[in-house]
Amino acid sequence: MSRSPAPEAIAVPAEPRADTPPTTRSKRDRNRLHRVEHRWALAFVAPPVIGFLAFTLYPILFAAYASLTSWNGLGPMRFVGLKNYVSLFQDEYFLKSLWNTFFYMIGIPIGLVLSLLLAIALNRKIPGRTAFRTIYYIPVVSSLAAIAIVWQFAYNGDFGLVNQVLAWFGIEGPDWLQNTATVKPAIIIMAVWKGLGYSMLLYLAAIQSVPTSLYEAASLDGAGAFQKFRSITLPMVRPVTFFLVVTNIIAGAQIFTEINIMTPTGGPEFSSASVVWYIWRKAFKYQQMGYATAMAIALGLIVFVITVIQFRLNRRNSFSIE
Amino acid sequence: MNRKKIAATAIVALVSATALTACSSSSDASDAGGTKEITFMFRGGADEKTAYQAAIDKYTADTGVKVKMIVTDADQYATKLQAAVAGNNVPDVFYIEQASLQSYVASGVLMDITDAVADSGVDLDNIWPYGVDSYRYDGTVQGTSDGRLYGLPKDVGPFSFGYNKTMLEAAGIPLPDKDTPLTWDEFVDICKQLTTDTDGDGTIDQWGTGLNVTWNLQSMVWSNGGDWTNEDHTKVTVDTPEFAEALQKFADLTNVDAVTPSAADAATLDTYQRWMAGQIAFFPVGPWDVSTYNDLDFDYDLIPWPTVGDAGPATWVGSLGIGVSNTTKYPDDAVKLATYLSADPDAMQTLVDANIQIPNLIDVAQDWAGEADAEPANRQEFLDIVQDYGRAMPAAFTYGAEWYDELWTNIQPVLDGKQTAADYLAAEQPKMQALLDESIENAKQAASAG
Known part of the structure; x- marks a missing residue:
């Protein structure tokens, strides 16, 4: 590569060459600058774009094709058309795991209400609030696998912590993870506890950014604490609520680790199995990669549709303060 | 081009290159120093x-071939192996499960090692036939002595039955014979005698047994002349x-005879822990x-399994195999390693110790x-299971x-005693049959594709 004379030209602009009119020259310089900048822009844009192509778009296209095949994940694929998708609707375990997965999402509103209340409480000047904030945030930074194992012990029917505490109040607790009626609530409680700190932190930040002038004005108008909460705090943290609902639903649709650790066989009568757990089992235990991929695509579509609906609803309800 | 341009171009090139090589990197570096390296x-x-x-x-001392070990925990093994296969980065030597053998053979992942093992001088007749035959497959039937060999046994795992000798002696119950299996009624009877409240606090704290249906039903069904499938x-x-x-x-052990801890416990580790705490009389070993x-x-x-019917004692023998990749660069060395791991007397001694x-x-x-100070004393029971029943x-x-x-x-x-076994099994049979039909179909498809 030959070195271009450009730096010298920029360095000594006072001596234009005779054959080039000054105006053209400055335009060319600008073009050159533009090109250089452009290249740099491309350089910075390239990593995520290449990453997207190699690790997202290509796998998606590949999966879309794989979902139309009978494939064990090792050998050649055999094209079977929409057969896998037709089977999906007749597969009672798929439908059950889908139901379970959405059942777990009951924890999302519960978690949001609790974390908002916590955020309000910890926004006050109570003694030891930094310590409390830390305590509530610790589960967020802990390994999910470790947490699931600890909760698995806690839920043990005979010597688990949960039933010991219940026994103080004279309640005989069930064997939480072995009972079709309690296994999902048990996992929801754990998931809410785990996610509380994260939502609380975002709410705390949102509450602190509400202008105090709004509260002062409301006080002058004679608004009570609840009215202020309802008409000022709640609308002002709305964007955070929206963000949390969307991300929680997407994450909730992918629930896997806690299910696999706490109920390795999918729970009694398949009562705790989530869609992703079932996909994983079909793909890697039973080597039905084609069928499992079809389930994954179906789950992806469901999540996509739900998210689009949420954005629509949010747009319709949004407002701004002028 | 000026420096900035060069730098920008270089970054683009570098990023693309890493992104691409990340997908295809494999352990080709082994040739570099002239020494061979295989992965296990x-x-x-x-x-x-x-x-x-x-x-x-x-092995390395004998052959000069280095071995890189990749260990995973039990849960992740299947996933990691499949990912390695998908990435064309199959380890040279790896564990293979009996039930996955056919699909790995049909997909061309496993190497036919029949001849290589014969040439290596390993005496296959001195390895448990069940262990070797588990990895023989003729394209339709696996587990007979006719098929080609696709792996060597890592182990054979006879699932035996044991009793707490200290507890039976303390209760004055005659010890069960190590050669004659207990009948089911005898077994339940002893269990009833041992299910008691030993410290007098009003709650039962010692049980006759506590079994897990997933691992213990086989013995009961087989000894009663039943089976999961036809021949x-x-x-x-x-x-x-x-x-x-x-x-x-x-x-009924739980619901009628009441000789086990509560129903839900059978599905957890609890009975295992209670056995180890000396609260349970009979438990698998x-x-x-x-x-x-x-x-x-x-x-x-150890004793033979109690028998439900008159088909004699029965139990299962597990096994895990060691297979060799069909795409290994060093087939001879890889097969040799498999023979060391499966059949080398010194390695075997370490595992047994x-x-x-x-x-x-x-x-x-x-x-x-036959060792005099064997513990458990009746080690022979393990061998009887592998050889006989x-x-x-x-x-x-x-x-x-x-x-x-x-x-x-x-x-x-x-x-839980909420449904009879007969009702449940009548409802399950069609579902299981449909899945078995599907698996037979998949097997045919895989065999014809391979």
Whole structure:
């Protein structure tokens, strides 16, 4: 590569060459600058774009094709058309795991209400609030696998912590993870506890950014604490609520680790199995990669549709303060 | 081009290059120094790793070939192996499950090692026939002595039955005979005598037994003359009266005879922990349990499984295999490593000393069983199972185990006494049959594609 004379030209602009009119020259310089900048822009844009192509778009296209095949994940694929998708609707375990997965999402509103209340409480000047904030945030930074194992012990029917505490109040607790009626609530409680700190932190930040002038004005108008909460705090943290609902639903649709650790066989009568757990089992235990991929695509579509609906609803309800 | 342009172009190139090589990097570096290196992927704990390290050190000393070990935990092994296969980065030597063998053979992942093993001088007749035949496959049937060989046994795992000798002696109950199996009624009777409240606080704290349906039902069904499928694994036969009677008797242990801890416990580890705490009289013992059980505060020994019917004692023998990749760069060295891991006397001794498996080599096993200070004393029971009355798991030689797992998924109401075994099995048979048909179909498809 030959070195271009450009730096010298920029360095000594006072001596234009005779054959080039000054105006053209400055335009060319600008073009050159533009090109250089452009290249740099491309350089910075390239990593995520290449990453997207190699690790997202290509796998998606590949999966879309794989979902139309009978494939064990090792050998050649055999094209079977929409057969896998037709089977999906007749597969009672798929439908059950889908139901379970959405059942777990009951924890999302519960978690949001609790974390908002916590955020309000910890926004006050109570003694030891930094310590409390830390305590509530610790589960967020802990390994999910470790947490699931600890909760698995806690839920043990005979010597688990949960039933010991219940026994103080004279309640005989069930064997939480072995009972079709309690296994999902048990996992929801754990998931809410785990996610509380994260939502609380975002709410705390949102509450602190509400202008105090709004509260002062409301006080002058004679608004009570609840009215202020309802008409000022709640609308002002709305964007955070929206963000949390969307991300929680997407994450909730992918629930896997806690299910696999706490109920390795999918729970009694398949009562705790989530869609992703079932996909994983079909793909890697039973080597039905084609069928499992079809389930994954179906789950992806469901999540996509739900998210689009949420954005629509949010747009319709949004407002701004002028 | 100026410097900035060069730098920008270089960054683009670098990023693309890393992104691309990340997808295709493989262990090709082994040739670099002139020394060969092969990879061995397996799962297991510290004991296995130590034992295999000894075998591998010896192998490297003998052949000059280096071995890179990749250990995973048991849960992740199947996923990681499949990812390695998908990425064209199959380890040279790796563990293979009986039930996955057919799909790995059909997909061309496993190498036919019949001739290479014959040439290597390993005496296959001195390895348990069940262990070797598990990895033979002729394109349609697996597990007979006719097929081509696609792996060597890592181990054979006879699932035996034990009793708490200290507890029976304290209760003044005559010890069960090590050669004559207890009948089911005798077994339940002893269990009833031992299910008591020992410290007088009003709650029962000692039980006759506490079994897990997933691992213990096989023995009961087989000893009653029932089975999961017909001989050639094409028809599910769980709806027979023999099968139903055995399952009902299993559930009755808790619900009628009341000789086990509460129903839900059978599905957890609790009975295992209670056995180790000396609260349970009869409990299964696998070779992999021996190192743990030998440290317990009570004495225990092995007996044949109690029999439900008159088909004689029965139980299952598990096995894990060691296979060689079809795409290995060093086929001879890889096969040799497999033979070291499976059949090298020194390596075998290390594993046996760790008390996690019985010897693969028949002559070593017989010496081991005859040792004077053996613990448990009746080690011979393990060998009897492998030689005489042990069987392969029902799904060991089918194409995948989904049809088999289906039986356990909804079984809880039967164990809780809310549904009769006969009703449940009648409803399950068609579901299991459909899944078995599907797996047979998949097997055919895979075989024709391969």
